Amino acid sequence: MKPIRVLLADDHALVRAGIRALLQKLDNVQVVAEAGDGQEALRPIKKHQPDIALLDIAMPGLNGLDVAGRVASECPEVRVVLLSMHVSEEYVWQALKVGAAGYLLKDSRISELGLAITSVMEGETYLSPRVSKHVAEYLRRVGGDEARERPEAGPYDQLTPRQREIQQLIAEGRSTKEIAQVLSVSVKTVETHRAQLMKRLDIHDVAGLVRYAIRTGLIEPDE
Numbered sequence: 001m002k003p004i005r006v007l008l009a010d011d012h013a014l015v016r017a018g019i020r021a022l023l024q025k026l027d028n029v030q031v032v033a034e035a036g037d038g039q040e041a042l043r044p045i046k047k048h049q050p051d052i053a054l055l056d057i058a059m060p061g062l063n064g065l066d067v068a069g070r071v072a073s074e075c076p077e078v079r080v081v082l083l084s085m086h087v088s089e090e091y092v093w094q095a096l097k098v099g100a101a102g103y104l105l106k107d108s109r110i111s112e113l114g115l116a117i118t119s120v121m122e123g124e125t126y127l128s129p130r131v132s133k134h135v136a137e138y139l140r141r142v143g144g145d146e147a148r149e150r151p152e153a154g155p156y157d158q159l160t161p162r163q164r165e166i167q168q169l170i171a172e173g174r175s176t177k178e179i180a181q182v183l184s185v186s187v188k189t190v191e192t193h194r195a196q197l198m199k200r201l202d203i204h205d206v207a208g209l210v211r212y213a214i215r216t217g218l219i220e221p222d223e
Contacts (some may be wrong), residue, residue, distance in 0.1 A: 003030040004121055007048060009041035009067070010056040010083065015106075019054070019083075019113075026114050038062025039182070045075055052117060057084040057091070060172055061182070065098050066164050072099030079120045092131055097157075102126035156201070163197040166190060170206060171213035 006023055008031055010016040016034060023029050033044035039061040045053050053071060057064040068080040081102035082095050095103045101120040104112060105128040112128060119126040159167065162183075169179045176194070180187045203209055 001028055003028050004052065004117060005030050005032045005048065005050040006117070007031075007033045007035070007041065007045055007050040007053045009035040009038070009053065009059060009064070011036050011059045012056075015056075022110060022113055023054075026117065029114075029117065038064065038067045041067055042070060045071055045078060049075060050078060052120060053078050053080045055080060055082055057082050057086070057095075061169070062165055063168055065094055065100075066161060066168075068095065068100045069098035069161065081116055081120055081126070087130055092127065096125070103131055104128050105130060158200050159197055160193075163193050163200075166193045167197050167201075167209060168213060170194065171210045 006029055008016060008020055008023065010019065013036070016036070020031050020034065023031050032048045032050050035041035035044060036059075038055075038059040041053070041055065041059075042062070044050075045067075053067075055064040055067055059067070062070075064082050064084075068082060071078050071080050079101040080099065081104055082100050083104055083106055084091060084095075085106050087105065092103055102116045102125065104116045104126070108128050116126040116128075156164070165183060166179055169182060174182065176187055176190050179190045183190070198204055198209070201209075201212060203212055
């Protein structure tokens, strides 16, 4: 039987090492590559075409949700499982919307990691039990026909992929010049996108963008 090939991306080296050690204990699982941020993860995903990309949601450079969206469109055979600390249904809907096949809480039991991998390899969508319970409660609370629909798209959904990248980099404290260098675009292009995304989010200063990024789980409070 061919091994299940996994790419692991998390910006915390110790966390990544711990997850890698757990993956290596699973039968028929092979870690083919690792990455420390979202931008860095895209290259080996395209190169290795792993069966599963295990991605932290709150990564610098490009968050896991946006990486998942890129993978869904550019490498549709790769199944994405997102790692998160957030139980809220808003994060889950967003993960499913961008094409993630799994949503695994970071404080899950060790056995769940293997279960998540097996489930998504069988074509199923895996949600950690606490996440499933939270979503089920939301559906019962909403009820009726609306329970079969996801919440309406928020302002962040209206941003283009490039605007999302720039929004995250701004929130991480990067200067306009640094962002232009990271994305290989002109300073003027960055300024144009920044103005457009601030207008769409109705946020008018960098501090506001930072608060928004933390609130929506795109970056961690200590980053």
